[in-house]
Amino acid sequence: MDHILITKRLGEQIRTRRLNxxxxxxxxxxxxxxxxxxIIAIExxxxxxxxxxxxxxxGALDCELRMVPAVLPTLDEIQGIFE
Known part of the structure; x- marks a missing residue:
């Protein structure tokens, strides 16, 4: 899996947790x-x-990192690849 997608997903999860x-x-x-x-850059x-x-x-969100098998990217996540 692409490292850029991994950090993008992590940032989205952090933002969701913050908002929740x-x-x-x-x-x-x-x-x-x-x-x-x-924080903006992280998100x-x-x-x-x-x-x-x-x-x-x-840590500030009372969360931790865990390694889990990667899932295939969604169509939204790969939208710009073929343009």
């Missing part, structure tokens, strides 16, 4: 000791963000 907890990006940034701009699945920053956010 009723947190703003600024509140999550405060909890994780990061900037709001870093977009940016590859330039360190694994340490992702770990801080996951």
């Amino acid at each position: 907890l009723g947190l703003t990006q600024s509140q999550l940034a405060d909890r994780a000791l990061l900037t709001r701009q870093k 977009k699945g940016a590859l330039s963000v360190s694994i340490g920053a992702y770990a801080r956010v996951l």
Whole structure:
């Protein structure tokens, strides 16, 4: 599976968890000791963000990383590949 898709999915899951907890990006940034701009990058699945920053956010959301077998990308996720 493509590493870009993996971080994109992780960012989407982080955003969903944040919203489910009723947190703003600024509140999550405060909890994780990061900037709001870093939270934005994480939620977009940016590859330039360190694994340490992702770990801080996951900790602030009371979550952890687990390795699970990858699933095939959805049609929405591969939409731009053939254009």
